[in-house]
Amino acid sequence: MESLSYRIGPDARYGGTDITISLTPEESAAIxxxxxxxxxxxxxxxxxxxxxxxxxxxxxxxxxxxxxxxxxxxxxxxxxxxxxxxxxxxxxxxxxxxxxxxxxxxxxxxxxxxxxxxxxxxxxxxxxxxxxxxxxxxxxxxxxxxx
Structure with missing residues (x-):
């Protein structure tokens, strides 16, 4: 299961790299x-x-x-x-x-x-x-x- 994603370059918020960490609903609730x-x-x-x-x-x-x-x-x-x-x-x-x-x-x-x-x-x-x-x-x- 892929829990990280990246947006690189001009589409990124600052133009560098955006990193997304995805959590399941259970993980989010536990944290x-x-x-x-x-x-x-x-x-x-x-x-x-x-x-x-x-x-x-x-x-x-x-x-x-x-x-x-x-x-x-x-x-x-x-x-x-x-x-x-x-x-x-x-x-x-x-x-x-x-x-x-x-x-x-x-x-x-x-x-x-x-x-x-x-x-x-x-x-x-x-x-x-x-x-x-x-x-x-x-x-x-x-x-x-x-x-």
Whole structure:
């Protein structure tokens, strides 16, 4: 099933590339509209930051094609480090915990993580004993489309 589509070139909103991520009704309901909106914004920040880091320029806002400044870097750090990464880590950690609950082996986890068996075993133990701030966010169902 294809869940991504692209519109490239002059037909794209900014003339570059539009990316569409499609979710099923069940996926949309499970995530909730507020989380979909904020995660999409932070994914957009990640792609903007990557382009800016590769070119040293920002191509958004009233002044297109300008050198990035400290304010841009601040926005990138906030969006990525403070907002997106903790949530991505919580999703990953929940998947690791669920893998174990479903009978997944340490060797399978090591292969999935592309790490040694001892590292995978350590990760399982750490996650079992040390829940992170967003662990509940990743596994708590949304009620009536909202958190």
């Amino acid at each position: 909730g509209s507020a989380d979909i909106a904020t995660l999409t914004d932070w994914f957009d920040t990640a792609l903007w930051a990557l382009a800016a880091m590769r070119t040293g320029r920002s191509y958004r806002g009233p002044e297109t094609s300008r050198q990035i400044g400290a304010g841009d870097a601040y926005d990138m750090i906030t969006g990525l480090d403070h907002r997106l990464l903790p949530r991505l880590q919580a999703i990953r950690d929940a998947a690791i915990r669920r893998h174990e609950e479903l009978g997944g082996t340490v060797q399978e986890l090591a292969t999935a993580m592309d790490v040694g068996r001892s590292t995978a075993q350590y990760r399982r133990v750490v996650l079992r004993d040390n829940p992170a701030a967003f662990d509940g966010w990743a596994t708590t169902p949304v009620v009536h489309g909202e958190r």
